[in-house]
Amino acid sequence: MREAGRIVSRILDAVGEAVKPGVTTMLFEEIALRMCEEYQVKPSFLGYLGFPYATCCSVNEVIVHGFPNAERLLKEGDIVSVDMGVIYQGFHGDSARTFAVGEVSPAARRLMDVTRESLDLGIAQVRNGANLFDVSAAVQKHCEDAGFGIVRRFVGHGVGVKLHEKPEIPNFVPRGLPGVTLKPGMCLAIEPMVTEGSYDVDILEDRWTAVTKDRKLAAHFEHTVAVTVDGPVILTSSE
Ligand code: MG
Ligand code: MG
Numbered sequence: 001m002r003e004a005g006r007i008v009s010r011i012l013d014a015v016g017e018a019v020k021p022g023v024t025t026m027l028f029e030e031i032a033l034r035m036c037e038e039y040q041v042k043p044s045f046l047g048y049l050g051f052p053y054a055t056c057c058s059v060n061e062v063i064v065h066g067f068p069n070a071e072r073l074l075k076e077g078d079i080v081s082v083d084m085g086v087i088y089q090g091f092h093g094d095s096a097r098t099f100a101v102g103e104v105s106p107a108a109r110r111l112m113d114v115t116r117e118s119l120d121l122g123i124a125q126v127r128n129g130a131n132l133f134d135v136s137a138a139v140q141k142h143c144e145d146a147g148f149g150i151v152r153r154f155v156g157h158g159v160g161v162k163l164h165e166k167p168e169i170p171n172f173v174p175r176g177l178p179g180v181t182l183k184p185g186m187c188l189a190i191e192p193m194v195t196e197g198s199y200d201v202d203i204l205e206d207r208w209t210a211v212t213k214d215r216k217l218a219a220h221f222e223h224t225v226a227v228t229v230d231g232p233v234i235l236t237s238s239e
Contacts, residue, residue, distance in 0.1 A: 001160065001187055004041070004093030005224050005235030007086050011035045012097050013238055015055075015084075019099040021076045025057035028082050029068035036086060044085030044092050044163045051208065056083040056096075058209075063193050063201060063218040064096075064154055065208045076102035079112060081220040085163060092163045094189045095236035096222035107196065108217055111148060115194040115219040118142040118171075122190050123225055126182060126232035132167055133179035139192045140172045149199030150192070151218070154210065159189040159224055182227045187235070191222030 014035060015028045032055045036043050043054035051065070058066035058081040059074070066081075074080060083096035098112050122139040143150050156169030167180045171192045182188075197216035204211060212218050226233040 001091045001093060001224065001226065002235050004086055004088035004091050005095070006093075007035070007039045007041055007088060008084055008093040008095045008224075009236045009238050011084050011086070012082060012095060015082050016097065016099055019074070019080060019101055021102045022073055024070050024073055025059065025066075025068045025080060025082075026070035028057055029053055029055045032084055039086070039088075041086040041088050044087055044094065045083075048163060054084070057081070058083070058218070058220065060217055061211045061215040063151055063195070063210045063212060064220055065210050067206065067209065074101045077104050077108070079104055079108050079217060079219065081218070083220065083222065090161055092159050092161075093224050093236055094159050094163065094222060095224060096191060096220050098219040098221060110146070111194065111196050111217055112219045114143055114146040114148060115192055116221045118192045118194065119190060119221045119223060122192065123223060123232050123234060126188065126225055126227055128182065128184055128227065128229055130182045131179045132169060132182060133173050133177075135188075135190060136170050136179075137173050139190075143171075143192065143194050149195035149197060151195060151199050151201060153201045154193055156189050156191040156222070159187050184227055184229050186227040188225045188227065189222055190225055191220065193218060193220045
């Protein structure tokens, strides 16, 4: 899983270097596919429940599960979330980052910063014996204190030999559920999806693309994190 995570982080590093005004998100898909070939790994998402691409590329009001697009040119001020997973020797790594295209508005920058910070704060709660919802609570508090919305419709997940394993990892604390106790050996894909306005979601006609109902911006950061006796180990951190 460490190797799967390392490869995913390298792919996202390369995508990040390619983000600029005038490129299309299909470039990111091409980079991801080429690097999967180089590393001789399979992309986790391609064909998963019928998803047609190796990457999810989600621009501006798209929260998650956007299709790479060969026509629309990214423009200065856009934000684009790229989500990518690979399978290395039967194990998945899963990670996402939101990138700024050139200079973005202060509001967009703040949304991205708060989302990334909330992921870090959630990860900081990961330890042997902690409750999973301590992670959820840390993410939720940071985003809601900043005035942002936390998407309910999609959640993080356990990850390992399958892309999506138990437990579900909500970015909010669900009422009336106990939450599982974290133990060494668990691997968690923690992935806050955060909105500038309402957290309500629309799904577009392609049946995948999830957008904010109010069409305001959304950001998404994700790491695959191992629970160890010494605390969290981020398997998808950038070099
Ligand atoms: Mg992901
Ligand atoms: Mg995930």
